Amino acid sequence: MFRRKPIPQGGRRVLVPFTGGELDPIVLDAAIRIARAEEATVVPAYLIVTPLEFSLDAPMQHQVAVAMPLLEAVEHAALRAGLPVDARVETGRTPTHALQRLWKAERFDRIVVPAPVGRNHGFTPKELQWILVHAPSETVILRPDPTLSEGLRLVRTSDAA
Amino acid sequence: MDRGHLRILVGMAAGVGKTYRMLQEGRQAREQGRDVVIGYLEPHDRPETAALANGLEVVPRLRTAHSGLELEEMDVPAVIARAPQLALVDELAHTNASGMRHEKRYQDIEDLLAAGMDVISTVNVQHLESLNDAIFELTGVRVRETFPDRLLDEADEVVLVDLSPEELQQRLRAGKVYPRERANVALQNFFQKENLAALRELVLREVAEDVEARRQPAALEPLSKQAVGERILALIEPQPKSQRILRRAWRSAQRLNAEIDALWVRSNGHEPSEEEATQLAALRRLASILGIHFLEEEGGDLVSTVRRVAGERGSTYIFVGTPDESRRREIFGGSLLSRMVRELPGLDIRVIADRAKREEQR
Numbered sequence: 460m461f462r463r464k465p466i467p468q469g470g471r472r473v474l475v476p477f478t479g480g481e482l483d484p485i486v487l488d489a490a491i492r493i494a495r496a497e498e499a500t501v502v503p504a505y506l507i508v509t510p511l512e513f514s515l516d517a518p519m520q521h522q523v524a525v526a527m528p529l530l531e532a533v534e535h536a537a538l539r540a541g542l543p544v545d546a547r548v549e550t551g552r553t554p555t556h557a558l559q560r561l562w563k564a565e566r567f568d569r570i571v572v573p574a575p576v577g578r579n580h581g582f583t584p585k586e587l588q589w590i591l592v593h594a595p596s597e598t599v600i601l602r603p604d605p606t607l608s609e610g611l612r613l614v615r616t617s618d619a620a
Numbered sequence: 621m622d623r624g625h626l627r628i629l630v631g632m633a634a635g636v637g638k639t640y641r642m643l644q645e646g647r648q649a650r651e652q653g654r655d656v657v658i659g660y661l662e663p664h665d666r667p668e669t670a671a672l673a674n675g676l677e678v679v680p681r682l683r684t685a686h687s688g689l690e691l692e693e694m695d696v697p698a699v700i701a702r703a704p705q706l707a708l709v710d711e712l713a714h715t716n717a718s719g720m721r722h723e724k725r726y727q728d729i730e731d732l733l734a735a736g737m738d739v740i741s742t743v744n745v746q747h748l749e750s751l752n753d754a755i756f757e758l759t760g761v762r763v764r765e766t767f768p769d770r771l772l773d774e775a776d777e778v779v780l781v782d783l784s785p786e787e788l789q790q791r792l793r794a795g796k797v798y799p800r801e802r803a804n805v806a807l808q809n810f811f812q813k814e815n816l817a818a819l820r821e822l823v824l825r826e827v828a829e830d831v832e833a834r835r836q837p838a839a840l841e842p843l844s845k846q847a848v849g850e851r852i853l854a855l856i857e858p859q860p861k862s863q864r865i866l867r868r869a870w871r872s873a874q875r876l877n878a879e880i881d882a883l884w885v886r887s888n889g890h891e892p893s894e895e896e897a898t899q900l901a902a903l904r905r906l907a908s909i910l911g912i913h914f915l916e917e918e919g920g921d922l923v924s925t926v927r928r929v930a931g932e933r934g935s936t937y938i939f940v941g942t943p944d945e946s947r948r949r950e951i952f953g954g955s956l957l958s959r960m961v962r963e964l965p966g967l968d969i970r971v972i973a974d975r976a977k978r979e980e981q982r
Contacts (some may be wrong), residue, residue: 508907512726512764514715517749517912524874527867534864545860548906554623564905565898 470544471499472545474567475533478554480525482533483581486601491540493569493599502567504547504555515550523548524542554582555589561569562595570594574602624733627777628712629742630827632819633811635797636783638742639664639710645740646708650676659739660694660725661734666796677707684717691717696728699737702823706738713747713767726767742781743767745823758818761810772826772914780827785816810972850878853935854912855926857884859897861941865972870910870941872970879910879969881933885925888918923959930967938967942974 475482482503493549494501505526509515537544544617551557565602575581579582582590587600627645629638633752639662650656658678661669679699681692693716699707729790732739746755749766756762772778773902774937780791783791792803854869856862866882873880881905886892892900907914915933917935930938941955 489653508678512762512766513749513752514766516908517766517768518909523870527870530866530869543860546863547902548909550905550909563899582631 464514471497471498471568472502473499474502474560474561474570476504476506476554476558477533477569477573478557478582479531480509480529482529483573484536485581486571486598487533487536489599489601490571491537491542493571494537494542495540497569498587499568500543500545501537502545502547502565503530504549504563505530506552506554507548508553509550511552515552519550521597553586555586555593558590559593567596569596570598571612572598572600574600597600599600621734621736623735625738625777626729626733626775627738627740628772628775629779629781629824630741631739631744631781631783632823633744633746633788633816634664635788635791636781638674638744638781639666640671640777641741641781642708642710642742643669643676646673646676646706649706650803651802655705655708657699657702657704659699659709660711661708662710664797665799665885668796673719676786677704678683680708682720684719685956686717693717693720694725694728696721696731699732700735703735704941706740706801709739709741712741712743712771715765716975726765726771745826748772748826748918751822751826754822755819758822759810759815763888767800778827780823782820782824785813785820789813850874850876850936851934852878852880852937852939853881853926853930854880854932855885855922855941856903857941858892858903859941860897860899861972861974862899863937864908865941866903866906866910866912868914868972872937872939876937877939880910881915881929881935882907882912883915883917883926883929885922886916888920903972922956923963927964931966935967938964938969940969941971 471494473494477486477489490501490503493499500569507518507519507522507526509519511553513519526548530548534544534546547561549557549561551560570589570590572588573581575583591598591600629640629641643661646656646658656676658676661673662680679695679702682695684691684693686784689831694709709725709729712726712729716723716725716728720728721731726741729739729741745751746759746761746763747765747767750765750769750771752766757818788797789807789811791797792807796802797803798806817909827963834866852869852873854865856865869880869882872878884903885898904914906912915927915929917929926938929935938960940957940960957969
């Protein structure tokens with residue numbers, strides 16, 4: 460008989476925030492390894508940037524269409540590694556504003572953040588600096604191996620089930 | 621306490637006479653013996669409007685300072701404490717100054733309705749959230765203050781305040797909408813005849829759709845409502861797996877062109893733990909981003925509550941997660957899913973697999 464791995468009540472939580480249309484699998488793998496070592500829940504969080512003309516709770520159909528399959532793919536990868544997952548979507552005027560809103564609402568014990576490499580994904584250096592100054596918990600910034608080909612490095616929305 | 625009655629006066633643009641009509645209706649109601657107050661009025665320095673407001677009781681506004689400016693907002697607690705039968709509240713889509721009870725005025729209005737008073741409010745069609753992109757394409761103006769479409773659906777009455785583009789332009793030229801110097805700029809920009817014609821078409825279509833939507837439920841038997849369109853009811857619990865249920869429901873809704881309701885049935889007297897409250901807040905945020913209506917009901921029996929809500933909302937699909945039932949309960953109490961199939965006839969039921977279970981069995 461198989462037993463479901465429960466979400467640990469009050470257990471440790473590793474936040475993996477990301478934005479745009481892709482997440483580097485190396486970042487995800489690292490987050491999974493950290494979560495496994497700490498018996499923690501992986502919390503992949505897709506950050507939606509809401510333009511000023513919309514309220515923050517407005518449905519953002521285009522961005523949601525990118526976020527949903529991507530979250531499914533990330534969730535799938537974490538579950539395949541045998542870890543409990545608790546995915547989130549958060550909105551903000553900027554990625555850091557969305558992060559700030561998420562931190563305000565929930566507790567995280569560790570944050571694993573992708574740094575950009577050679578193209579426009581991951582957080583910008585300025586955003587990373589902000590995260591390091593304001594993050595409420597220990598933060599790991601991961602810079603993926605730039606020599607790996609793009610095809611290998613990216614989880615894209617098309618990977619989603 | 622019975623919820624109040626919401627009447628929304630909708631127009632194609634500023635200046636068509638929504639506020640004027642609201643005040644006329646307020647005066648008329650008072651003459652008929654009803655207790656009427658102005659909760660919030662935006663007179664826009666229009667003498668005719670100000671004159672019509674004369675003699676109607678005004679609940680003093682709340683003053684607040686923001687970025688060095690003194691702003692005035694509706695004093696919701698004062699209106700509720702005054703408890704009139706009818707409150708007139710202008711500019712439904714307005715965004716309140718920070719630090720107010722709610723971010724948006726329509727949320728203030730919801731409080732007034734919940735307190736049992738009727739409300740008449742006004743809004744322009746360009747503020748409707750779903751039309752934001754269309755308005756931008758038509759007029760080149762990105763409207764910053766929006767309100768959710770559900771408000772029109774939920775309003776008891778939606779009334780069109782109409783004026784032809786030519787008449788509105790004449791009002792502008794006569795300085796009845798804005799001061800003359802501002803009117804000239806407006807006429808060359810947002811208030812161009814082509815823009816107004818397009819906006820008028822949009823508002824006429826919106827109101828026509830609203831009339832159609834209101835006619836159908838009355839004309840159709842509850843069972844035949846299902847043939848009209850799909851509507852998903854996603855059953856959730858304050859657990860991480862419910863995030864996936866909402867995402868799945870959203871994806872299906874895209875294909876079905878369906879509306880989605882998310883329902884959490886809280887056991888009688890059950891207070892959410894801190895963990896559950898966090899999960900619920902996250903689910904509410906996700907529902908809001910996905911345009912899902914979040915419902916919370918208290919009930920002793922899940923299936924009968926779902927049956928009632930599905931009837932009220934006209935649901936055609938139920939999305940449910942894999943129940944966490946013990947084998948013993950399944951054998952002796954009957955499984956939840958088999959009860960749902962038995963007691964929710966005519967509804968499609970889709971069980972969303974728990975991926976965590978699938979991965980564990982590999």
